Amino acid sequence: MRLAGLKGVVRQAGSVAATLLGLLALTFFIGRMLPNDPVLAIVGDQADQSTYDMVRHQLGLDKPLYVQFFLYIRAMLSGDFGDALFTGHRVADDLMKVFPATVELATFAIIIGVGIGVPLGILAAVYRGSLIDHVARVVGLLGYSSPAFWLGLMGLILFYATLGWVGGPGRLDVAYMDSIDTHTGFMTIDALWEGDMEVFWNAVSHIILPASILGYGSMAYISRMTRSFMLEQMAQEYMVAARAKGLSGWAAIRRHAFRNILVQLVTVIALAYAFLLEGAVLTETVFAWPGFGHYLVAGLLAGDMNAVLACVLIVGIIFIALNLLTDLLYRLMDPRTR
Amino acid sequence: MVRAFCAAFASMVLLLSGGGAQAGTPRDALVIAWNLDALITFDPPQIGEVNGNDIIVGNVCSTLAQYDPKDSSKILPGMAESWSSSPDGLTLTFKLRSDLKFPDGTPATAEDAAWSLQRAVLLGYFSSATLTQWGFNKEEIADQIQAADATTLVLKLTKPYPAPLLLSAAFANNNVAVIMSKAVGTKNAKITDGKSDLGNAFFKTAPVCVGPYHVARWDANDVVILERNENYYGPRPGLKRIIIRHVPESSAQRLLLEKGDIDVARLLSTDDLKALEPNKDIRIEQTLMQQMAYMALNTNDPILGNPKVREAFRYLIDYDGLTNTILPYKGVPRADLVPEGAFAALDRKEGQPFSLDLAKAKQLLTEAGYADGFSKKMILSANDINPAIAQHIATNAAKVGIKLELEQMADANLFTRGRNRDFEVQLVGWGAGYPDADAMVSRHAADPDPRAEAKLVGYPVWRTGWQNLDINAKAEAARLEQDPAKRAAIYKDIQEFMLHNGPMAYIYQNIRPIAVRSSVKGFEIAPFFVDYASASK
Numbered sequence: 001m002r003l004a005g006l007k008g009v010v011r012q013a014g015s016v017a018a019t020l021l022g023l024l025a026l027t028f029f030i031g032r033m034l035p036n037d038p039v040l041a042i043v044g045d046q047a048d049q050s051t052y053d054m055v056r057h058q059l060g061l062d063k064p065l066y067v068q069f070f071l072y073i074r075a076m077l078s079g080d081f082g083d084a085l086f087t088g089h090r091v092a093d094d095l096m097k098v099f100p101a102t103v104e105l106a107t108f109a110i111i112i113g114v115g116i117g118v119p120l121g122i123l124a125a126v127y128r129g130s131l132i133d134h135v136a137r138v139v140g141l142l143g144y145s146s147p148a149f150w151l152g153l154m155g156l157i158l159f160y161a162t163l164g165w166v167g168g169p170g171r172l173d174v175a176y177m178d179s180i181d182t183h184t185g186f187m188t189i190d191a192l193w194e195g196d197m198e199v200f201w202n203a204v205s206h207i208i209l210p211a212s213i214l215g216y217g218s219m220a221y222i223s224r225m226t227r228s229f230m231l232e233q234m235a236q237e238y239m240v241a242a243r244a245k246g247l248s249g250w251a252a253i254r255r256h257a258f259r260n261i262l263v264q265l266v267t268v269i270a271l272a273y274a275f276l277l278e279g280a281v282l283t284e285t286v287f288a289w290p291g292f293g294h295y296l297v298a299g300l301l302a303g304d305m306n307a308v309l310a311c312v313l314i315v316g317i318i319f320i321a322l323n324l325l326t327d328l329l330y331r332l333m334d335p336r337t338r
Numbered sequence: 339m340v341r342a343f344c345a346a347f348a349s350m351v352l353l354l355s356g357g358g359a360q361a362g363t364p365r366d367a368l369v370i371a372w373n374l375d376a377l378i379t380f381d382p383p384q385i386g387e388v389n390g391n392d393i394i395v396g397n398v399c400s401t402l403a404q405y406d407p408k409d410s411s412k413i414l415p416g417m418a419e420s421w422s423s424s425p426d427g428l429t430l431t432f433k434l435r436s437d438l439k440f441p442d443g444t445p446a447t448a449e450d451a452a453w454s455l456q457r458a459v460l461l462g463y464f465s466s467a468t469l470t471q472w473g474f475n476k477e478e479i480a481d482q483i484q485a486a487d488a489t490t491l492v493l494k495l496t497k498p499y500p501a502p503l504l505l506s507a508a509f510a511n512n513n514v515a516v517i518m519s520k521a522v523g524t525k526n527a528k529i530t531d532g533k534s535d536l537g538n539a540f541f542k543t544a545p546v547c548v549g550p551y552h553v554a555r556w557d558a559n560d561v562v563i564l565e566r567n568e569n570y571y572g573p574r575p576g577l578k579r580i581i582i583r584h585v586p587e588s589s590a591q592r593l594l595l596e597k598g599d600i601d602v603a604r605l606l607s608t609d610d611l612k613a614l615e616p617n618k619d620i621r622i623e624q625t626l627m628q629q630m631a632y633m634a635l636n637t638n639d640p641i642l643g644n645p646k647v648r649e650a651f652r653y654l655i656d657y658d659g660l661t662n663t664i665l666p667y668k669g670v671p672r673a674d675l676v677p678e679g680a681f682a683a684l685d686r687k688e689g690q691p692f693s694l695d696l697a698k699a700k701q702l703l704t705e706a707g708y709a710d711g712f713s714k715k716m717i718l719s720a721n722d723i724n725p726a727i728a729q730h731i732a733t734n735a736a737k738v739g740i741k742l743e744l745e746q747m748a749d750a751n752l753f754t755r756g757r758n759r760d761f762e763v764q765l766v767g768w769g770a771g772y773p774d775a776d777a778m779v780s781r782h783a784a785d786p787d788p789r790a791e792a793k794l795v796g797y798p799v800w801r802t803g804w805q806n807l808d809i810n811a812k813a814e815a816a817r818l819e820q821d822p823a824k825r826a827a828i829y830k831d832i833q834e835f836m837l838h839n840g841p842m843a844y845i846y847q848n849i850r851p852i853a854v855r856s857s858v859k860g861f862e863i864a865p866f867f868v869d870y871a872s873a874s875k
Contacts, residue, residue, distance in 0.1 A: 035751045042378060044386035045753040046768070047464040048796035054462050087558030088378040088542050094558050153589055161593045168599050169590040174369045174581055175362075177561065288371075288585040290560035298375055298559065301748060 020316050021073075027312045028069050028305055036303030038085050059085065072309065081310045086302035091310045094295065099314065100185025101171065102284075102292035106276035108211035113218030114269055120219070121226025125234065126253060136223055143220030151213050152286035159209055167206035169288035176202050210287040214280055218272040225268045229261035266329050270322045277318050362598045366578040368858065368873050370602040371585035371594055374562065380553055381541035382513040383458035383465045388769070391513055393562060393582065396867040399516035399547035400572070402432060402451070402491075402509045407864045410628070410773035411681040413505045417451075417517060417548060417571075418491070421505070427498025427820070432491040432509075438517065441552040441567045446517045448485035453520040455483045457536045467796070468514045468771065471780070472499060472507070500820045506681065507772045511866045519546040550575045550871040559584050564870065576860060576874030595620060595853055601875075602861070603853045608723075611667045614853050622853050625863045626670060628677040629769040629848040630778070633716070633731070637841050638803040639762050642714070646706035651843045653702070654734040656694035660846065664726045669846035675778050675836050677847045679865060682775035682829035691837065700738045711739020717755055718765035720746040727845065728765050757795040759803065767848065768798055773865065775829035776817060783836050784813035802841035809835065 039056045040047075056062055060071065075082060081091035124136040159166045167173060171187050180194045188207070191200035233239065234257055242252040279293020292311065299307035363369040376387045382399050385391050395401065403421070406412035418432040438446040456479045459466050473496030474482050482494045495504075509515040523537030523546075543556055550572060551564035564580040583600065585591050591603040592610040596617065606614070614620050633651060635642040642648060657671035665671065672678065674689030683689065703709060716732070718724045725746060732742040742763070747755075755761050770777040781797050785805040794800035812832050819825040836842075852863060861873035 035754065036748065037750055037754050040753050040757075041750050042386070043464055045749075045756070045766075046771075046796055047386060048467060049793045051462060051464045051466070052795065084558070086375075086378060088380075089558045097557055097560065156590065156593055161597055168594050168597060169585055169587075170583060174367070174583070174599065175364050177581065178555070178563070286587050286590055288583065288587070288590055290557065290584065294586075295559060301750075303750065 016320055019320070020313060023312060023316045024073070024309055025069065027309055028072070029065065031300070031303065031305050031308055032065055032068075034300075034303060036301060038303035038305070041302040041304070042085055072306070076309075076313075082306040084299065084307040085304045086299055086307065091307050094307070095292075095310060095314070096185060098290055098292045098295045101187075101290050102277060102279045104186045104188065105207060105211055105214065105289060105291060106273060108207050109214035109276050110218060110269065110273045112212055112215030113222055113272060116215075117219035117222030118226050118265070121223040122230055122253070122258065124223065124227040125230030126249075128231065133227075136227070140220040140224050143216045147282070148213055148217065148280060149282040149286055151216070152210065152283055155209050155213055156286070165205075166209045167202060169286070171203065171206055171289065172199070173202055173206075210283050210289060214276055214283055218276065221272055222265075222268060226261070226265060229264050230257060233257040233260050262333050263330055266333070267326050270326045274319055274322045278315055363601050364579070365875055368577050368580050368602065368861070368870060368875075369600045370580065370582045370604060371591045371600045372582055372604045373586045374559060374582065374584040375586065377556075377558070377562070379542045380545045380556065381538050382516050382518070382545060382547070383461050384463045384538060384542070385513045386464045392868050393564070394545065394547075395511055395513055395516075396549070397551050397580070397870045398545060398549045398553055398564065399513070399518070400549045401511050402434075402515040402517075403505050404510050405506070405773060405864065405866055407862050407869070410679050410865055411506070413502065413510055416510070416515075418509075421501070423501045427500075428495050430493040430495060430501060430504065431486075432493070434489040434491060435571060436489050437571045438548050439569045439571065440519050440522075440546055440548060441569075443569050444519070444521070445488075446519070446548045447488045448491045449488070450520045451491050451517045452483050452485045453523070454516055454518045455514065456480065457518070457523070458514040461536060461538060464796075465512070465514050468508050468512055472504060473497060497818060498820075499817060500822075500825065502681075502822065503774055503776060503817065503825070506774045507776060510772070512772070517548045522546045551580060554579075572871070575871035577870075580870045592853075595855065598855065601855045601858050606851065606853055608667050611851055611853065619856050620853050621856055622667075622851060623863055624667065625850045625852070625865060626677075626679060627769070627848040627850050628680055628773055628777075628865045629767055630672070630675065630677055630844050631669065631727070631765070631767045631846050631848065632675075632842045632844040634756065634761070634764040634766060634798060634802050635841050635843065636759065636762050636764075636802055638759065639714075641708065641712050642762065644706045644708075645839050646702045647708060648841065648843070649838055650699040650702040650706070650738070652692045652838075653695040653699035654731055654738070654740075655692065655843065655845055656730065656734065657690060657845075658693060660727070660730065664723050664730065665846055667849060667851045668723050669849050671845070672847040673837060673844050674833055675782050675840065675842065675844055676775045676829070676833055677770055677778070680770060680773045680775055680777065682826040684830065684833050689833075689837075694734065696734065696737050703738060703740075709739075711741065713741040713743065714762045715743045715745055716763040716765055717745050717747060717752060717761050719749050719752050721749065724765055756798075756801050759790065759801055764801075766798075775826075775833070776813075779813050779816070779829060779832055782842060783832055783840065784810045786810070799841065804841035806835075806839075 039052055039061060043051050043055050060068060084091045084094050087094055120136050124133040127133055160168045176199050180190050180196055180199050183190050183193050187203035188200055191203055239252060239257060242256050279291050279296060281293040281297050284291040284294040296308065296311040374389065377390050379385055380390060380394055382394055385394060401416045402418040403413050404416040406414050417434055417438055419435050420433045422431050434448055434451060440446055459469050459474055459476055459479045484492050486492050526537050526540035527534045528539045544553060550567060550570045552567055554565040555563040561584065562582040566575045566578045585594065588605060588607040588610050591606060592614065594600040595603045611622060614622060635648050635651060637643040652673060661671055672689050673692050674684045676683040678686060716728055718728045728744050732744055735742045752766065756764050756766060782799050785797060785799040787794060788800060788803050788805040809832055812828050816825050816828040819828060854861060857875055859874050862869040
C-alpha cells in the first residue's frame with residue numbers, strides 16, 4: 001500500500017517534469033522562430049556588423065538551436081536563469097520584483113471577486129427571476145464585456161483624477177518611494193512588517209482600483225458560476241426534505257446547498273486566480289504596475305528567451321500547484337473522498 | 339450582511355481618501371514619467387538607445403566638452419577646460435580641470451579619462467564607432483590615447499581632422515567622452531576566456547562617473563532614481579533626487595501630470611498634448627531633435643534605381659498639408675538630409691524646396707518610362723504617426739499610378755529588414771550622432787562600398803545600394819578641410835545634390851515634446867541632452 005503510494009508520487013512528479021520540459025521546449029523553439037532579433041533589440045539599428053556579430057556571439061546565439069536549449073536547461077537546473085537581455089538585470093532579480101507585484105494585485109483582485117461574486121451568485125439563484133437576479137446578470141455581463149484597458153482609464157479619471165479617492169498609476173506615491181525596505185516584495189506586507197501604516201494605506205489606495213477592475217472580471221465569472229451551481233442544488237429533492245424537516249429557507253441554503261457546491265466553486269476560483277497570476281498586460285500598462293504580464297510581453301517582443309522561458313516555467317508551475325491544491329481542498333471538503 | 343458590507347465599504351473609502359491625500363511631488367525631487375522599456379544598460383559606451391543616453395550623458399556622466407545649449411554647433415568646455423591642436427594637426431591635447439571627483443570623493447585624473455576612452459574602443463559596442471571613424475583602433479589604442487600627467491590627455495590622430503569637427507563628433511555630449519573610474523572598473527572586471535570585460539557587467543547597473551548625479555536605484559521597467567553628488571565640480575544641482583518612473587501609457591501620464599503627482603511627462607500623444615495646452619499649471623516645450631524621418635528607396639530595385647522615379651517620390655509628399663494634420667508636436671517638414679541646427683545645414687527654406695505636385699511627379703515618371711505606374715511595397719513601424727504618414731503618401735502615389743502596398747511591423751523586425759536590404763521602400767528614422775553635417779553625410783550619402791558582401795549595415799546609404807564616387811570624394815575632403823567656411827560650402831554642395839538625387843526622400847525632422855509643471859524652473863532641454871541638474875523648484 002505504502003509502496004504503491006510512493007510509486008504514485010514518483011509517477012506524478014515525472015509527469016509534472018515532462019510537462020514542464022515540453023512546455024519550455026515548445027516556447028523556446030516557437031520563440032526562436034519569431035522574426036524578433038534579440039541582438040538588434042540590444043545594439044540598435046545604427047550598429048555596425050562587427051558589433052552585431054560580437055553581441056550575438058556573447059549571447060551564444062551563434063550556436064545551433066538545440067545546443068542553446070540544452071545549455072539553457074542545464075543552467076536552469078543549477079538555478080541560473082541567466083540575464084534578461086531586455087532589462088540588463090538578472091532574470092531571477094527581475095522576477096523577484098515583478099512576480100510579487102502581480103501576486104499582490106491578483107490576491108486583492110480575487111478577494112474582491114470572491115467577496116462580491118459568491119454572495120451575488122447565491123442571491124441571484126435564491127431570488128431567481130427577481131430584480132436582483134437581473135441586476136446581477138447585467139453587472140456580470142458588463143464585467144465580461146468591458147475592456148480592462150478602457151475600464152482602467154475611466155476608473156482613473158473618476159476615482160483618481162476627479163474624486164481623489166484612490167492613488168494614481170504606480171504602486172506607491174513618489175513621496176513614499178524608498179521609505180520602506182523590501183522584505184517580501186509585497187508592498188502592503190512590507191509596510192506592515194515595518195509597522196508603517198501611512199505607507200500601508202498608501203499602497204492600498206494604489207492597489208484598490210486596479211484590483212477592483214481585475215476583480216470585477218473575476219466577479220462576473222464567479223457569480224455566474226455560483227448561480228448555476230446553486231440552482232442545480234436547489235432543485236434537488238434533499239432541499240425539499242430539509243425544508244420539510246423545518247429548517248428555515250436560509251439555513252437550508254447555507255447548510256446544505258452551499259456546502260454541496262463548495263467543491264465545484266473552489267475549482268472555479270482557483271482557475272480564476274491562476275488566470276490573474278499570469279498577469280494582466282493591459283491593466284498593468286494603464287496602471288504603470290511593474291508586474292509579471294508586462295514583463296513577459298516585453299520579453300517576448302524583444303525576443304528575449306531567457307526571460308520568457310523563466311516566465312513560462314512560473315506560469316506552468318502555478319497551474320500545476322493550484323491543481324494540486326484544489327485536489328487537496330476536495331479531500332478536505334468532500335466527505336466521500338476521506 | 340448587506341448592511342455590514344456597506345459599512346465596511348464606507349469606512350474603506352474614508353480611510354483611502356485619507357491615505358491617498360498626499361498629493362504632489364517632493365520639494366527636493368524631480369519626478370519624470372517616461373517609458374523605460376528600452377533601457378538595458380547604464381554602462382556609457384554600451385548604451386545604444388535614446389532613453390539611456392538621455393539619463394546618463396551629462397547627468398550621471400559629464401563629458402570632456404559640451405554643446406552650447408543655445409546653438410549645438412558651438413562647443414564649450416566641460417571637464418576639459420581647454421584643448422589645443424599641434425601645428426601638424428596630428429595631436430590633440432586636452433587640459434582637464436584639477437577638481438574632478440568621483441561620487442565617493444576620489445579624484446578623477448587624465449589616467450581615468452584615457453582608460454575610459456580606450457575602453458570604449460576595446461569593448462567594441464556601437465559607440466566605439468564614435469572614435470574608430472576618426473582612425474582610433476583596438477590595436478594601437480594604448481598608444482593613441484595617453485595621459486601625460488594628472489590633468490593632460492594626449493590623443494594622436496591618423497589624419498589632421500579639423501579640431502571643431504572632431505570635438506563635436508567625438509568629445510562633446512556623448513556616451514564615450516566620459517571619465518569613469520579605472521580603479522573600480524579594474525577591480526570589478528570579469529574575465530572570460532582570458533578577456534577582460536573592463537568592468538562592463540559591473541557598470542551596467544552602477545556606472546561610476548564624474549557627473550552631477552549617480553544612479554541610486556534602477557528597477558527594470560519600474561523606476562530609476564538618481565541622487566545628487568555633493569562633490570561634483572560644477573554648479574550644485576538644484577534638486578537632490580531625480581525620479582524617473584515607468585509609465586508606458588500616455589493618458590496615465592497626463593492624469594498624473596494634471597494631478598501634480600509627476601513634474602514632467604515625456605511620452606504624451608498628440609491628443610493629450612493638445613488637451614494640456616490650455617492648462618496654466620503646465621507648459622509644453624518642443625525641442626527640434628536632430629533626427630530625420632524618411633523613405634529609403636532601394637536602388638537595387640530596377641525601377642527605384644532610376645533617379646527620375648526617386649525624384650518623383652519627393653513630389654508625392656504634401657509637406658504643407660502634413661504640417662497642420664499629422665505633424666503638430668511631432669515634427670517639422672524637411673527634405674534635406676542634414677537636420678536643422680547642425681553645422682552647415684541648409685536653412686529651413688533651402689532645406690525644403692518641394693511641395694505636393696502630382697503633375698510634376700507624373701511627368702518625371704513618364705520621362706523615366708513608367709507612365710502607367712508600378713506596384714511597390716512600403717514597410718514601416720506600427721508606432722506613433724508612421725501609419726498615418728505612410729497612408730498619406732500611398733494615397734498621393736495612387737493618384738499617379740504608383741500602387742504602394744503598406745506593411746506594418748515591430749521596430750526590431752523593421753530594422754532587420756533594412757539591414758538585410760530586404761525592402762523596396764522603407765519608412766524609417768535616423769538620429770544624427772552629433773550636430774555637424776558630417777554625421778549625416780558620412781552615413782546617408784558617402785557609401786564606401788555598395789556591394790552586398792561589404793555588409794555596411796550601419797550605413798543607411800549602403801542599405802539602399804546607392805553610391806556616388808563624387809559625393810564620397812567631397813565628403814572625405816570636407817572632413818579634412820580646416821577652414822570652417824570652406825567646409826560648410828562643401829557640405830551645402832552635397833546637400834543640394836542629395837535633395838534631388840539621393841536614395842532617400844526625407845519627410846520631416848523630429849520634435850520632442852515634453853510637458854512640465856510650471857513649478858519646475860530651469861530644466862534645459864537641447865537636442866543632444868536634457869540637463870536634469872539645471873532643474874529647480
